[in-house]
Amino acid sequence: MVEIKAEPFAFPLRRDKLALIVIDMQRDFAEAGGFGASLGNDVSRITRIVPDVKRLIAGFREAGLPVIHTMECHRPDLSDLPPAKRNRGSPALRIGDEGPMGRVLISGEPGTAILPDLAPIDGEVVIEKPGKGAFYATPLGDILKDLGIEQVVFAGVTTEVCVQTTMREANDRGYECLLAEEATESYFPEFKRAAIAMITAQGAIVGWVASVNAIVEGIAHA
Template structure:
């Protein structure tokens, strides 16, 4: 049973989020060059990638705050094997992008593992030892070992960040919710190419008393982590 002293209340919607010391991980979803930088898959779909780049600065601050207090940081990357054997036709041939998955682009083959564009942007580069989950789908649990990683670390709560809000962030949050994890989505550390999808995506998470989880700002989460740090460094 979690003692009251191991909890920190994070101001959030629809209610305060009870962050549990030692049971929380920060998950950073798909902050990849192919989604955030010109010439990648995101732009090939006709999107304004600058809308996602706004997430980088607040997310860098949140990652730093998590690392400072020992909260595990888990990164994900969406992408496929070089032969595209794990990319179903329903995904590969969907829509009419200017470049499809596997096509050559300025940062290598689009959304192919091992290519420069598939990797995480420099500002958010994982540290040695941090977990990086390579996933073929939208959700971070599908065809990955994420659940085992979380179970082995005793994680029951996820601070959810990354892109895009209505696709990979939402899918992962829903998957996590079904598996019993408590999810806190950080509003300015998730992003969408569509402002309306961003707004509605966050509303859906916290609707009906938090049907999928909680929503908070990075300022409030960072402040809570700072108070955790102060608690652990204050002499008895």
């Protein structure tokens, strides 16, 4: 068995049981004029990780391992958008409103699309999710089961919200979870640090964290 250098201890890689899930690397969260920016966030923190996410995806593709992408979005009629999610706070734009890149977080709109540098290729699964966690109201669980996956590497945004939520969902379902440290980010650096601390506490209670280099090298040499 190959081990990947990780915290709080080495990750026991089972290469033929491994998949990558890239969470919500969408234009609305990463580009000026998108939903994230409309909330007053510094979206440059998200675009900064694109090269590392791209390198991680490339490593999985080269190894012939599954890459799964998620997008947070809703149906055009908003039938899967709870009022509690749409109506909270006083944002400049609400989900479903018309923005500079089309209707905010609506399936098929330009702003909902994955960033071009990280776009899925033919054969890669894309999950449209209405919630923060990628298992809720999606076929992700069945897809992972059909692929025989037991271990999942996570990348994407934001670390403390959609990434951590999906990791916790996966952990509860029995998956071993590994977070790629430079390939995830938050609008708030202290939130990323706190999320990683919570994930890795108490002997990897939710999962492990490792560098992109360690992960890519591990799967290449397994």
